[in-house]
Amino acid sequence: MFLLHRFTFILAGAWLLAWQFAAPVHAQRRTQDLTETISLADAERTIRESTPIPTAYEAVLDPNQPVTLWTDRGFLGIDNAYSEDGIRYVVFRLTVLNRTDQDLTITRDQIQLDTGEKEIGCGERPAGFRGMPLGVDREILPQSRLRTPDTISVPAKQATSCWCVFAGVAPLPISPPLRLSVAIDDLTKVELDIRREQELRLGLSAQRLGPQHTLALLTIQGHLNTLNANVVAQRLEQEFAANTRRVLIAWGEHASPCDEILISWLLSAATGQRDDPLYLSMPVLAPIPLVRLAALPEANREAELWDESNGHIDRFVEDAAVAMLSDIFNNMDQKRLVTELLNGHPLSQQAALRIAGKHCGVNALPTLIRFARHTQASIRHAAYAAIAQQADSRGIEFLKDVVLTGKPGDREAAISAMIAGNQIYISEILHFLEMDEPPVPLEKLIPRMRVHYRPEWKPILETAVSSDRGVDRLAALEALEVLRHPRLEEICLARLEDPQEDVSRKAFEILIQWHTRSRRPEVLSYALKQLEQKNFDETILRFIESQKNPRAAPLILALILSKSSSILRLIDVLAEIGSDDDVRRLIANDMEFDGEVQAAIIRLAGLLSVNEQIAIAREAAESKHFAVRFAAMELLLPVPEEFSLPIYKKLLEQANDDELELVSDTIGEMGTPKAIHLLRDFRHAHRKDKDAPWLFSVIDRSIRIGMTSSPGWDSVESGRYHWRIEEWEEAVKNLSLAIELDPELSVAYSWRANCLMKLQKFEQAQDDFAKAWELDPYDGQAATGLGITMAIAGDWKKAIEMTETAAEKFPEDYIYAYNTACVYGRALESLNKASGDHQEDITEISQKGLRKLQESVELGFDDMQL
DSSP states (O other): OHHHHHHHGGGGTGGGGGGGTOOOSSOOOSSOOOEEEEEHHHHHHHHHHHOSOGGGTTTTTOTTOSEEEEEEEEEEEETTTTSTTOOEEEEEEEEEEEOSSSOEEEEGGGEEEEOSSOEEETTOOOTTOOOSOEEETTEEEOGGGTOOOSEEEEOTTEEEEEEEEEEEEOSSSSSOOOEEEEEOSSSOEEEEEHHHHHHHHHOEEEEEESGGGOEEEEEEOSOOOTTTHHHHHHHHHHHHHTTOOEEEEEEOTTOOOOOHHHHHHHHHHHHOOOOOGGGGGSOOOOOOSEEEEESOOHHHHTOGGGGGGGGGEESSHHHHHHHHHHHHHHTSOHHHHHHHHHHSOHHHHHHHHHHHHHHSOGGGHHHHHHHTTOSSHHHHHHHHHHHHTSOOHHHHHHHHHHHHHSOHHHHHHHHHHHHHSOGGGHHHHHHHHHSSSOSSOHHHHHHHHHHTOOGGGHHHHHHHTTOSSHHHHHHHHHHHHHTTOTTHHHHHHHHTTOSSHHHHHHHHHHHTTSHHHHTSHHHHHHHHHHHHTTOOOHHHHHHHHHHOOTTHHHHHHHHHHTTOSSHHHHHHHHHHHOOHHHHHHHHHTGGGSOHHHHHHHHHGGGGSOHHHHHHHHHHHTTOSOHHHHHHHHHHHTTSOHHHHHHHHHHHHHHOOHHHHHHHHHHHHHHOOHHHHHHHHHHHHHTTTSTTHHHHHHHHHHHHHHHHTTSTTHHHHHHHHHHHHTTOHHHHHHHHHHHHHHOTTOHHHHHHHHHHHHHTTOHHHHHHHHHHHHHHOTTOHHHHHHHHHHHHHTTOHHHHHHHHHHHGGGSTTOHHHHHHHHHHHHHHHHHHHHSSSOOHHHHHHHHHHHHHHHHHHHHHTOOOOOO
């Protein structure tokens, strides 16, 4: 009876997970081999260039090691962070360096990742792991591009790279160990501690500065990613435990860009905004009140995402340090301030200097002048600013001397300090600007005048906007815009004719910001002239779109036909302002362009009649370019099914590995019964393909996409909610409503059957499972659920036969294997109640049940509470 006890617990509900359209494991590629082989020398050079930290690659480049491993572009994430069913995964680009004289052949199943909780095989796909694109460092890539080939060849004295995905990382711990192993042969296994490798790649250093070491400065010299973010989190935890409440995180000059989500994750320590689901797979940060980021890599600085957080981000480390220490120095007595000036960290000295000019009396001037002669430019310049805050003739003479005789950088810093400083410097500044050759070019001073505006600067700016030097005119125009000069419109209209392009463009940009000004005929004429001269940019195109002036459409069409730059953007503009005839003319010439442009042109056909759309889509569906064929699919979405489905069916059959997911999902998005039947028929026709598990996972996801368009889907979701909180009767009511709204919604029957099982209504549950299986012969939950209810009813032979026969549709699917064990368990219950001698059957079924349980565990099932 022990075996019976092991099986009867199954009704607790774990087997119901199969509703998620369990994706079979070990997905296979159908086409491309995503490997790259290069020479050892090239591989080693690439590795050295990828990180500025030598210790990160010393081991992998060890010439005494016959085979070494290197990972790049690593990422730890969740396939769908916005779902409670999201599955964690690790992905990276693996390079195997072969220094031996023998060619190596590595199979995919020889690549394993030890996560502490379990080992995960490369390419395994646990049930529920979605086929949607995955985050990879700073990109989103389709899974078809991330698959690992069955075999990886690494020629002697060469290096081979391929993608590796490991899905099913346990939710906890948040930062699991990650130890990669690659079996080279029966006796040799090469291992790599990815956590340690990524920690070295991070290049994190820490130091304290400021009064009483108040500020912690963490510097990232290498690459911050989701595989080493835990190192930063641990350091922040240490700082918090040491009562540090101010942390500045800076990037070194050669640091690599990081995933943008990591920027907002770091800022969440200070902002308290930690509810983003994307943070669920990342360490929780210590609640440090003051956190600033500085010197972000250029690619991260350009991200507009950080505009709302710019109060916590600085371009320069010096500015961030000043911002974080200024309140301390503002409340510090003069003696302690001078002590920090003399003995503090350079960043702390600069922060103190920014305050010293206002808080220290004239007795501090000799000390400030001493710092103004410092060997470090940033400290000299901070001292200039401090001196300029004081009304002391000695300071005036010192700064005048720097402006007239100093190095160019010092001259600019000194006069900038004077502009921002005490008003007694105004006359000296005006004197400098009146010189035949000013010591500092005017265009460099105007931005400072804009920030530190005084009435005395007004005539300088008004004169500069008509200067002979274009750089002066541009700087003055930008300043007058910020200062909202009363004659700004008049000045900008005149500057539309400026001979220097960036000046006229700036005038145009200013004018179009106000609705009344943008309607001036001079503004439209300027934009049309730029189109005629092929001298347009995004600002011009956005303005043209907003005006919808018919004079612009022929110019846009001519630019497209002449294959001008930004052609895809021009097509978008034509879609907004062009006529049907413009669209027809462009489509008639689409074969002159490459596939991507052809596809964009085909999409314009959506502006035409339905009959024209169908004709254009049929022709486009025959294109050699997938982008064009896919555009045809998109064009057909609103078209009646009798025209679109035959074309969709043909495209589905022709799709290669990289195309199948897009084609399948597009059909699923139709959400109609016929579209779902098309996908099911395709799945059945390819059930014996060698790559059937992967294909099934793709098609099943698309079918689910289609089901979400069903009128009964909301009721299914409500039923699921009541299931989770164990309100079985309410769940049945909602699922019954779903079936009433859509009698072909197969998952509604499966879920209602689940609830009926909980209510001990096995006969009704059997009817629902049978209906679900009839509607979807690839619903593994329906198959095994039907088997279980048959066995409960006493028909154990038919239950086992039916379940075993259906098993060929679910190869290597651990959920189906586990649920089959449930069927055997219920069959044993039935046999134990039956009359007669069934010991032989009991023994056979017990053995089968144990084998299926073992098989499910080997395939990845880990939810049994035995």
